[in-house]
Every structure is written in C-alpha cells, then in structure tokens.
Amino acid sequence: MSSRTLWRSLHLASRRRVALTETSYRCFSCSRQSLADPKSDHERMTHFGFSNVPESKKESMVGHVFSSVASSYDTMNDLMSLGIHRLWKDHFVRSLDPGSALPSRDGDNAGKGWNILDIAGGTGDIAFRMLDHATNINHDHNTRVTIADINAEMLAEGKKRSIETPYYNTDRLSFMQGNAEHMPSIPDNSVDLYTVVFGIRNFTDKQAALVEAHRVLKPGGVFACMEFSKVDNALFNAVYKNWSFSAIPLIGQLVAGDRESYQYLVESIEKFPSQEEFRGMIQKAGFMIPGRGFENLTGGIAAIHKGIKPLTKA
C-alpha cells in the first residue's frame, strides 16, 4: 500500500517536470517571447538577446532597438554605467593615440594623417574623441574619421551633434550608412584604424564583419574593439548581473520609456562570447594579436580587443 503511494507521488512528480519544460520558462526575458517569430526550419537562426530569430530578421530588430533609443542614448549610458562609460571611452582613445605626432618623411608608407573608420559609431562619441585627441594632443590636422552605422537615426543623431564640433562640414569627418559585414564602398587596404565600440555585439555575423575589417585595413592597420565582456570575479559578477538584469531594464522603462530595448541590451551582453573566444575569432580573421590580446576594464565588464593586420611578404 505504502509502496503504491510512493510510486504515485514519484509518477506525479515526473509528470510535473515534463509539464514545466513544455512552457520553456525563461526568468528574465518573458517580454521577448512575443517578438520571436515561429521558427522556420530551413533558415539559419541567430540569437537576439536570449531568443533565437532568423538571421534575416535580426538586422531589422536591432535597427528597431537603436531607433528607439537614439535620442536618449547618452543619458541612458550615463545612468546605466554610472558614468563609467565615459572613462572607458577616454581610455580607449588614449590607448590608441590617434594622429601622427611626427611629420611624415619621404618614403614612408604612412600617408598624411590617419584614415580612421568608426563602425557602429552613429552618435559620434568615439569619433569626436579621436579627432580631438589627434588635433589637441598630437597636433595632427589631417587625421580623418568616417562614421559608419547601419542605423539612419543614430547617424542623424551624430550629425546633429557634429554641428557643435569644429569638424562639422570639413573633410575630416564624414558619415556613411552601411552594414559592417559588407562595405563595398570602402576599397581594400585603405584604412589605418578600424574601431567598433559597443557595436559588434549586435552584428548578425560577427566573423564576417571581422573578415571585412581585415579586407579594408591597410597592412599594419589596427582593428580595435571595445565591447561588454565577461566579469572574472565571481562575487563582482553576481553584483553586476543583478544590476544589469534588474536595474537596467527598469531605468530604461523610467527614462527612455522603453523596457524592451534595454532588456535586449542586457541579454545581448550575456550572449556575447568571452574574451578568449572573441580573441580566437579575431585571430581566425587573420589578425596578429598583441600580447594577451585584450584588456579588461572594470573587472571585465568591458574589454578592449586589438588585432593588427600583418604585412604581406613581398
């Protein structure tokens, strides 16, 4: 008798478990479920935050996210990172030291000034920093930046801001709308420095973008990328994860009136490969890795990755 009740309770328990898996409960991203279309089997899938979407769809979904955050982009960044993102960006630009401090000599491969391509730099905060650094620190008035972004609204925001900089309407600053995985308008071996700051996370095919970066860079040119990454300290990681999954969507809701986009933001950070994996991807695209290949910022919340295109042996 008692064995029968035991069997029954076990049986029920197993049944309950089966029922749980059917609904595929995901604790952080219930809001995303409605966005995810029913999958079509024959199309390749990629992740959009925690949900899987067809590759063809991700671009427009990311586009939607950034269109909706473009206007409040800076305020939100300040609130979410407690202002630290400005320090990161300053450090990033300072470590790259854009602009030639030395006058170019005869027979140098390097032309006058650097040709910088800032991918996913719609609002221009990296581009303006680099131009400021080149002008004020290295006294180089020839270095020029092309800001490329897939999203017209982010570019419009950057154009609006550029009016207040001394580079507005000069040949040192230009804007270009395009997909970083395929940029036919940029010739091979033409770029000194390729930067992508907090952008590569949103690319549909990161490896393709890296290969494209390798194509447009001159031999000896540098690929530099700053992106959210993995925190190495378990205790700090717990605090950070709590902050990013509870506070950031809430701040997004209160300030920008858009919880969904910021929910996507934190999920996409979670999905991005670790420092070591991403370094492997950069190497796979054909870059040389300087030293360890990445530099952790604030315990690994963000990381700067660099790769150098090797000289072709003549």
Place this chain on the structure above:
Amino acid sequence: MARPLLRPLRSCRNPLVYPLFCAPRISLIPATSAIPNQHNQLRRLSRDLPSHHRRLYHSQHHPDPPPHEYTNSQTTILTAALKHVPTHGFTRAALTLGARDTGFLDVSIQLLPRGEFDLILFWLASRRGLLRAAVEQNGLLKSPDSNLVSVEEKTIKLIMERLRMNTEINHQWQDALALMSLPSHIPLSLSELHALSSDILHLAGDASVDASWYTKRLSVSAIYASAEVVMTRDSSPDLAATEAFVTRRIEDSKAIGDKLTGVKQCLGFMGSTAVGLGRSWGLKI
C-alpha cells in the same frame, strides 16, 4: 641473454641491501639491457660536456630559452626602433619611426601593448642575449691577455661589458630608469634585473647551490643597478669612474660576506662550546 643477468637485480628490491650488494654488479651487465644503458648515457653526457658548458640549475637537455618573448613582427619594429633611441630616447616617437622604417604604419605600434616600456624591456633583454653570446661564442672571458680566474674578477668584467653596451644611449638612460621605476613597471624591471644578474653569475662560473645562490644574485643585482645610476653621471674616459665604483662594490660585498661567514663561524663555535659545557655539567641537552 639479458634475462639471466637481470635476475639478480630482482633479489635486490630491498633498498638497504641494494647499494651494498647490487651496485657493483650493474657495471658487469652489458650495455644491451635498458637500465645500465641509461646510466652509461648519463655518465657519458656529463663527461663529454666541456666544463665551460656545465650549467648548474640549467637543463642540459633543453636549448636556452630566447632572451625575450616577442613575436617576429614585434622584434622587427623594436629592432628598428632601437636605432632611433640615441636621438629620440625610449619614446613612442622612436617606436613610430621604427615602425615606419620597417614598412608598418604609425598605428602599428599598437602591436606593443606596453608602448615605450616594451622598447626598454627589449633593449635589456637583447643586450643580455648579446652578453651571453659574447661569452659563449666569442670567448669574452677566454682572451689570452686577460688572466681572469676568480668568479669576482669575471663578474666585474661581465658587469663592465654589459655597462659598455649602454654607452651609446647613456644620455637617454636616466629617462628609461625613471620609466622602469613606475609602480606598474617595477615587477617586470626587477625580473629582468634578476635574469641579468643570474646570467652574469652563471657565465662567471658561479657554482653555489646553497642560500648564497640567492644572496649572490641579490648583491650582483644591487651592484649592477647602482652602477647604472653612477654611469649616467660618468664623464670619465672609458667609464673609468664606473669601473672603479664596480670594483669597490664587489670588494665591499666580498668583505661583508667574509665578515658574515666569520661571525657565523664564531657563533657556531660558541654555541657548540656552550652545549659541550652544559653536557659536562650533566644537563640533558
């Protein structure tokens, strides 16, 4: 053939018996069996190596590690940049010019994550490699006119040889020392200094295997580092002032070492006398 001969070995499992009864037999076993073969090989190795190559605490079976760990492209840029050091110092400008000379772009110095400090480290490591090559390949310590015998004399010779390599960049070296003493650079600077002092002592033929291994390296490091500082202010011909300084410091350290040994010996005698005295009085010590 090997089997019957190996049989007596089996009876020798007892480690106490083994050295007494079995050790002599090993030499009787022909070289076809495995164990004595190894013995012979080792013996031959240690016999064949010239005494100069006898390196304590250095594996004989592995090649020397390269003096630095830079990749080919990094080495290319750094080597070219060293040519610009006398005019531009250990700066980013020298690195940039080195990159341009070798067909790289200005931005390519990102290949060196530590920037100008990499240039200093490369200078130190490559000069250390040159010093090693000067001794092992060019026979620096074997020249007929020099009659260097003691480790101290050889050490002085090697320290001076290394310091002379700094002559062409002497006017830039103070800046480099300042950069090396930044808190974030101290660990690497010290490990490079240790590597140099270890190389110098090894090349000088130092064979100590006790605690003096550490103290000797410590004192050579201290002497070399202070001599570098002295050298930046030295305007005498052929670094005579620096050489006198190094000789004095080596003598000092030898004198201090001798004094310490004397004190230790004296304390040891007094201790054993006290113990003997106590025992003769019936103390249970």
